[in-house]
Amino acid sequence: MEKTEMVHIRISPKLKRESEEVLNDLGINISYAISMFLTQLVHKQGFPFDIVLPKNEESEKAEKLASAIN
Secondary structure (H helix, E strand, O other): OOOOOOOOOOOOHHHHHHHHHHHHHHOOOHHHHHHHHHHHHHHHOOOOOOOOOOOOHHHHHHHHHHHHHO
């Protein structure tokens, strides 16, 4: 078996609890989920998902207006 290392992170108790609930439904634990994330990060040489700023109401209105003009 491959040797493992410890990683310590700080997250809010609420985020931890909510994450564990979802992961439990998926049948995996937080340690395995983080390992899956890091494996994908290495394979893709970047985040395995898009990193975007959340849209607010004003940006959505501007996008709709721009779309209607084009």
